[in-house]
Amino acid sequence: MDKKSVLEYLRSIPCGKVVTYSQVAEDLGNKNAARAVGNILHTNKDAVKYPCYRVVNAKGELAKNYAFGGAEGQKKLLESEGIEVKNGKVDLSKYGLRAKEKRV
DNA sequence: TAGATGACTCACA
DNA sequence: ATGTGAGCCATCT
Numbered sequence: 001m002d003k004k005s006v007l008e009y010l011r012s013i014p015c016g017k018v019v020t021y022s023q024v025a026e027d028l029g030n031k032n033a034a035r036a037v038g039n040i041l042h043t044n045k046d047a048v049k050y051p052c053y054r055v056v057n058a059k060g061e062l063a064k065n066y067a068f069g070g071a072e073g074q075k076k077l078l079e080s081e082g083i084e085v086k087n088g089k090v091d092l093s094k095y096g097l098r099a100k101e102k103r104v
Numbered sequence: 105t106a107g108a109t110g111a112c113t114c115a116c117a
Numbered sequence: 118a119t120g121t122g123a124g125c126c127a128t129c130t
Contacts, residue, residue, distance in 0.1 A: 001126070001127080002127095003127075003128090020113095021111075021112050021113080022112070025112085025125090025126085030125075031125090032112095032113085032124070032125040032126070033112090033125065033126045034111095034112040034113060034125080035110070035112045035113080035124090035125060035126055035127080036110095036112090036125075036126035036127045036128090037111085037112080037126085037127090038110070038111035038112055038127095039109090039110060039111070039112095039126075039127050039128060040111090040126090040127065040128085041111055042111050042128085043127080043128060043129095052111085056111095057111080057112065057113080058112075058113060058114090062111085063111035063112095
């Protein structure tokens with residue numbers, strides 16, 4: 001669960017898709033490390049290299065309060081990927097790499 | 105080294 | 118539905 005691992009994971013995210021903190025954490029091996037993932041992204045300033053904007057919370061919203069460039073920039077970036085953004089939120093059911101469908 | 109904080113998430117009232 | 122409490126991990130002081 002290194003910062004690098006998370007960054008690498010971000011790069012592995014397919015274009016036009018988004019992932020949640022918990023999902024990233026789980027894929028990395030620590031499903032409870034959602035918080036750590038967020039922290040790592042926060043520390044990461046290579047947003048241009050690592051699409052942290054593709055990472056959203058369990059609700060499908062991005063951390064607009066602390067985002068790299070604000071909800072506007074994030075929204076534009078997501079839209080550039082072909083992701084439909086609703087009020088700073090995305091439809092995990094459509095763009096979520098896996099969303100919470102696993103819960104079903 | 106130990107303590108505190110945070111881009112999170114879940115459960116309960 | 119909203120608000121509060123607890124748990125986890127990495128970084129910072």
